[in-house]
Amino acid sequence: MSITVSEVSKSYGTQQALQAISFTIKKGEITGFLGPNGAGKSTMMKILTGYISPTSGIVKVNGYDMATSKKKVQQSVGYLPENNPLYLDMYVREYLKFNAGLHHLKNPKIDELIERTGLLPEAHKKIQSLSKGYRQRVGLAAALLHDPEVLILDEPTTGLDPNQLVDIRELIKTIGKEKTVLLSTHIMQEVEAICDRAIIIDHGIIVADKRLAELQDEKEQLLVVEFDYRVEEVALQQLHKVIAIKNTTRFCYEILFDTKRDMRPAVFDFAHDNGLKILQLNKKNTNLESLFQDLTKNN
Known part of the structure; x- marks a missing residue:
């Protein structure tokens, strides 16, 4: 695996930003976070x-x-942060040469990267004169200078116009054919246009991890059920084909099933067998946008 995260938590004082999250990402996979x-x-x-x-x-x-080989990790990762910090008074080629020096690269392929990232028409200009789209290209080129195996992009398309969006999307998809790409965003259309897979996080917890093809094929279903009493999630996990469960309000639960078959009768049987009354039971669409909204809107 190119990226393996196992039971990772992060706290800032009393605030817990991440709560024991785990996931793996393979080489050649573009994953939306x-x-x-x-x-x-x-x-x-x-x-x-x-x-x-x-x-x-x-x-x-x-x-x-x-924990033990941080430098090795950093040498194998290319990173484009959300604010894409650039030295605006530098020329494009000058800036890339500067970054190559920071990586101690003897023969950086700057001209090749300029061409690959579509910077050739602007390579003679200062960065401050470039559009947002071209500045993003400069950031991507800098992240790729040392030929990393993993590329991490934090909100890479924020603020781009529609034409710039298309260009950057295609560039990321091309890069993703040979590298592992983890792309952080809150824009559903970006993930659907670029990614192979989506990991959804809410309040520091992973609430869904899906391949886009699964959602597009509608092989899953999301049921919203409200009982008259609180039910332990471990009990609901005994239902057939359950993938994920979320307690959204006091007695209301969202249950994701890995099947096209209507699971509402199974939920009715569960309620009957456990002496529960069902106050509401609805089936929801499981496309990416609706899944995101359903899993995060009540928090």
């Missing part, structure tokens, strides 16, 4: 780049353990 503001996305990104350390848990990138 989704969540509302404050969900813990940027914290996870900073941990994966070695900028901050987790309070507990294990992080491995390309087989290197972050």
Whole structure:
């Protein structure tokens, strides 16, 4: 696995930003890391780049353990942060040469990267004169200079116009064919246009981990059920084909099933067998946007 995160938690004083989250990402996979503001996305990104350390848990990138081989991890990761800090008074090629020096690269492939990232028409200009889209390209080129195995992008398309969006999306998809890409965003359309898989995080907890093809094929269903009493989630997990359960309000639960078959009769049987009354039972769409809203809107 290119990225392995195991039971990672992060606390800032009494505030817990991440709560024992785990996931793995393979090489050649573009994964969208989704969540509302404050969900813990940027914290996870900073941990994966070695900028901050987790309070507990294990992080491995390309087989290197972050706790014992942080430098090796950082050498194998390319990172484009959300605010994309650039030296605006530098020329494009000058800036890339400067970054190559920071990586101690002897023969950086700057011209090749300029062409690959579509910067050739603007390579002679100062960064301050570039549009937001071209500045993002400069950030991507800088992140790719040392030929990292893993590319981590934090909100890479924020503020881009529609034409710039299309160009950056295609560039990321091309890069993702040969590298592992983790892309943090809160924009559903970005994930659907670029990613193979989506991980949804809310309040520091992973609430869904789905391949986009699964959602598009509608092989899953989300049921919303309200009982007249509180039910332990461990009991609901005994239902057939259950993937995830979320207690949204006092007696209300969202249950995700890995099947097309209507599972409402099974929920009725569960209520009957356990002496419960069902106050409401609804079936919801499981496309990415509705899944995101259903799993995060009540928090």
